[in-house]
Amino acid sequence: MFAEERQRLIAARVAEAGRVSVTELAERFAITTETVRRDLAALEQGGVLRRVHGGAVPAESASTAETTLSERLVQHLPQKLLIAEAAAGLLESSRPGSILVDAGSTTEALVDVMLQRAAHRRNGARQSGGPEQVIITNALPIADKLAASPAHAVHLLGGRIRGLTRAAVGPETVDAVERLRPDLAVVGTNGVHAAFGLSTPDTEEAAVKAAFVRAARRVVVLADASKLGVETLVQFARLDQVDAIVTDASPESDLAAALESAGVEVVKAGPE
Structure with missing residues (x-):
């Protein structure tokens, strides 16, 4: 699987779950945790998600963000x-x-x-x-x-x-x-x-x-x-x-x- 396709699937998973862990993504895509972290860094740079300790959350999940x-x-x-x-x-x-x-x-x-x-x-x-x-x-x-x-x-x-x-x-x-x-x-x-x-x-x-x-x-x-x-x-x-x-x-x-x-x-x- 190409990195672009994998990152698209990772972004979709984060949007669906609200939070995903590095370990979960590594197991899901059969890749190393280091590769997951590189993917998350690329997606964060693109404004798609926000990295947190041990994983990632959607970009809008900032410290002051609230939904109704x-x-x-x-x-x-x-x-x-x-x-x-x-x-x-x-x-x-x-x-x-x-x-x-x-x-x-x-x-x-x-x-x-x-x-x-x-x-x-x-x-x-x-x-x-x-x-x-x-x-x-x-x-x-x-x-x-x-x-x-x-x-x-x-x-x-x-x-x-x-x-x-x-x-x-x-x-x-x-x-x-x-x-x-x-x-x-x-x-x-x-x-x-x-x-x-x-x-x-x-x-x-x-x-x-x-x-x-x-x-x-x-x-x-x-x-x-x-x-x-x-x-x-x-x-x-x-x-x-x-x-x-x-x-x-x-x-x-x-x-x-x-x-x-x-x-x-x-x-x-x-x-x-």
Whole structure:
């Protein structure tokens, strides 16, 4: 295969997956990692992609780049559904009475699964007679979905609504979170990096996420493979502030080692 054709296929793979590793590309095209790095350098020079540690992401994935919530809802959808199912199982096993749910497309997918499972239990032979589960969120779409659920008591945090993500942000939101001590926080992220930890492009969103992490007794992060190894502009948590991460791919060796060192449980969604 000529280099030009291979580079075209690499660019297509990066655009499709959102993030690819050097190792994956070397195995996919039966070439050395050095050849992959040369291809990635050529594609980066042409503005097609951006190299990151251990791989590459699309060119528009800069530290401050963000997509709208509606765009995120359809990106990596199969992976997010797998993560949502795995996270719902994790929540059911720990049975938290109160949960902080962060804004985002993957956390919204989790809420969809939670509602489906609650409806199934109500319609099944075994009825749930336990107390309502308290859900506290800064996300308008999530609060709206939960509002009619008899299995959940939903509390919407106040603040300025950020149009891009439809999330409440600002000092009012952070202050409200700091007065809480929930059993669990489920947090989304734009990047999970071995050295930089968890990050997101917007400073106000980062402040709310950081408050979620500080407030909860246990923190679970949801991140599809495109977020692994990525750094965005604002750090909101160190890895050692997280209890578990639910993802659809095995982290690269450096990130896997950092997660293990920080005592973070990695829950891989989907088939082994």
